Amino acid sequence: xxxxxxxxxxxxxxxxxxxxxxxxxxxxxxxxxxxxxxxxxxxxxxxxxxxxxxxxxxxxxxxxxxxxxxxxxxxxxxxxxxxxxxxxxxxxxxxxxxxxxxxxxxxxxxxxxxxxxxxxxxxxxxxxxxxxxxxxxxxxxxxxxxxxxxxxxxxxxxxxxxxxxxxxxx
Amino acid sequence: xxxxxxxxxxxxxxxxxxxxxxxxxxxxxxxxxxxxxxxxxxxxxxxxxxxxxxxxxxxxxxxxxxxxxxxxxxxxxxxxxxxxxxxxxxxxxxxxxxxxxxxxxxxxxxxxxxxxxxxxxxxxxxxxxxxxxxxxxxxxxxxxxxxxxxxxxxxxxxxxxxxxxxxxxxxxxxxxxxxxxxxxxxxxxxxxxxxxxxxxxxxxxxxxxxxxxxxxxxxxxxxxxxxxxxxxxxxxxxxxxxxxxxxxxxxxxxxxxxxxxxxxxxxxxxxxxxxxxxxxxxxxxxxxxx
Numbered sequence: 001x002x003x004x005x006x007x008x009x010x011x012x013x014x015x016x017x018x019x020x021x022x023x024x025x026x027x028x029x030x031x032x033x034x035x036x037x038x039x040x041x042x043x044x045x046x047x048x049x050x051x052x053x054x055x056x057x058x059x060x061x062x063x064x065x066x067x068x069x070x071x072x073x074x075x076x077x078x079x080x081x082x083x084x085x086x087x088x089x090x091x092x093x094x095x096x097x098x099x100x101x102x103x104x105x106x107x108x109x110x111x112x113x114x115x116x117x118x119x120x121x122x123x124x125x126x127x128x129x130x131x132x133x134x135x136x137x138x139x140x141x142x143x144x145x146x147x148x149x150x151x152x153x154x155x156x157x158x159x160x161x162x163x164x165x166x167x168x169x170x
Numbered sequence: 171x172x173x174x175x176x177x178x179x180x181x182x183x184x185x186x187x188x189x190x191x192x193x194x195x196x197x198x199x200x201x202x203x204x205x206x207x208x209x210x211x212x213x214x215x216x217x218x219x220x221x222x223x224x225x226x227x228x229x230x231x232x233x234x235x236x237x238x239x240x241x242x243x244x245x246x247x248x249x250x251x252x253x254x255x256x257x258x259x260x261x262x263x264x265x266x267x268x269x270x271x272x273x274x275x276x277x278x279x280x281x282x283x284x285x286x287x288x289x290x291x292x293x294x295x296x297x298x299x300x301x302x303x304x305x306x307x308x309x310x311x312x313x314x315x316x317x318x319x320x321x322x323x324x325x326x327x328x329x330x331x332x333x334x335x336x337x338x339x340x341x342x343x344x345x346x347x348x349x350x351x352x353x354x355x356x357x358x359x360x361x362x363x364x365x366x367x368x369x370x371x372x373x374x375x376x377x378x379x380x381x382x383x384x385x386x387x388x389x390x391x392x393x394x395x396x397x398x399x400x401x402x403x404x405x406x407x408x409x410x411x412x413x414x415x416x417x418x419x420x421x422x423x424x425x426x427x428x429x430x431x432x433x434x435x436x437x438x439x440x441x442x443x444x445x446x447x448x449x450x451x452x453x454x455x456x457x458x459x460x
Contacts, residue, residue, distance in 0.1 A: 014376030020383050023342045027349055027387065034353070 021070075029067040039063070046076060055082035198229075198306035201313050201431070202331035204355075206347030208318030210339045211366040214402060216315040217245040218421075219335075221411035222428030223311050224279035231270065231309045233302070234284035235327035236317035237293055243283050246273060247409025257285040260297045266304065275414060280309070290323035302330025311431070320354055328354075334361040335393060340368055340379035345387055352388065363390035364427065367398035394427040396420060 032039065043063040050056055057079035066073045203216045213236075220232045234242035237256065243249045254269035259282070273279035282305075285292070305312045314331055317323035328334070334355050338348040352361055365381050372378035381395055396402075399420055405412040413424035430436045 016373070016376045016378050016380070016383070019342050019379050023345055023379070023383075023387060026342065026346055030346065030350070 025067065025070075025072060028072045029065065032065045032072065039065075043076075047078065050078055052084075054080045054084060057081050198309045198312050199333060200302045200306055200331045201311065201333045201335055202235075202316050202327050203313060203335045203337060204316035204324065204327065204351055205318065205337040205344070206320060206351035207344045210337050210344050211396070212318075212337050213241050213245050213315050214406060215335070215337050215364060215366065215396075215424075216313050217242060218411045218413040218424040219428050219431070220279060220311070220313050221246075221273070221276065222413040222421075222425045223313075223432060224273065224276040225414060225425070226428055226432050226434075227278065228311055228428075228432055229278045229309045230311045230313065231280040231282060231305050233282045233305070233312065233314045235293075235298075235314050235323065237284045237288055237290045237323060238286065239317065240284040240286045242315050243271075243281060244409060245406055246281060246411065248273065248281055248283075249409075252281075252283045255283045255285040256301075257288050257292060260293065260301060266301075275410075290317065290321070290326065293322070293326045295326050295329045298326045299330040320351060324351075324354070328356075334359055335364055336361045336388070336390060337364050337366050338384060338388065339366050340373070340381075340384055342379075345379070345384055348388055352390065361390055362393035363388055364394045364396060365392070366396045368395055369398045393430060394423055396423050 043061070046063065047056060047058055047061055051058075061076070061078040063074065063076045066075055203212050203219075205212050213234075216232055220230050224230045232242060232246075233256065234240055235256070236242075240252075240255070243252050248271055251271045253271075254264040256269070258264045259266055259269045269282055270280045271283065273281065302312055302314070312330075314327050316327035336348050336352060338344050348363075355361055363385060365384055368381065369378055373380045381392070385392055397420055401412055401415070401418050401420055405415070405418075411424075412418050412421045413428070415421045426436050
């Protein structure tokens, strides 16, 4: 009875849905922190892209992940030391990109992703399994944050809110 | 979901050959029951699945790998019969035969108890592995009750196993830990999932993660679903596995799990029609509305 009244005055998602969303976020964050090699590759590629537009201080660049209330955000703090030529940059960099950051993370051998599980929820599920025998279960997420490239930026603090990437000048 | 079952049935078919009736060449199958998180029902699951397998005529040994926190003996009601334990065997203070305790109710169910006054670090992983190998020569199923955590005790419990069953309750913490544990198991395993302590009426009201919610995250072959019902507690109080109670629906769920492990063709697990059939059936346990 009490519950009935409470539900009248306190609408909102049932707690099961809250649990599901919390679980999704906590696992997202877990898997990011468990996949240092993927993070490194991502960071490298991110800096690669940025350096096509601006001169950056790679040594002092920092990429971290922050677990927030409703999302996991990638925060990149990249000191910008100068602006490049105004010419539109040639697309492909000289150094070939690691495929990881371009599209999906490496699929671990243990999973047979095509056949199991309801695909609808797949976004919330990491690709399970680490490199075999690697001990740590680095399980990269399928989700990928957009790297909003934009044109040559002024060397001021920029926050790309939607994509969760904040590039700031140090 | 359907596809998940098909996949796991393939797994069972493969195991059937491994666990064929004991012949000189037959090797038992060592399965570790694990979860990461404590208190989700690993020991209860081990006892019940083991008892149900034995009831099917399989030769089964249960190893309590929770050194220092022995409990499987209590759940099985065998606590008064323990003379020697796992470490006694590993350290050759007794023979394996002396340490194996036969179950009261079944001639084909044995228990190897954990040491109660020792620590998990006292177990030498290689010795544990060799022991499990040895037991695989004597039994068709070697079920290893893994301790909570992911440290030494977990590593020792997993060392000799060929396969894993992950027990998970529909809670954020449990799913998170199960996910972590799955990542720590050997990469070529396909652990199977038991969702434990499900409360169908809460799921119906949207107040609990559903089996699909849990397995949408973990994406493991679903071995079974066990409802959260008072009978489990009563059975544990008495030291009698619920799996042996023919009147119990939860017992039947354990028996279905055992049958599946034994390679029998189990009628589609009850979760298949995700909303109505299964939940209304389980809901009846609670006198709930379906």
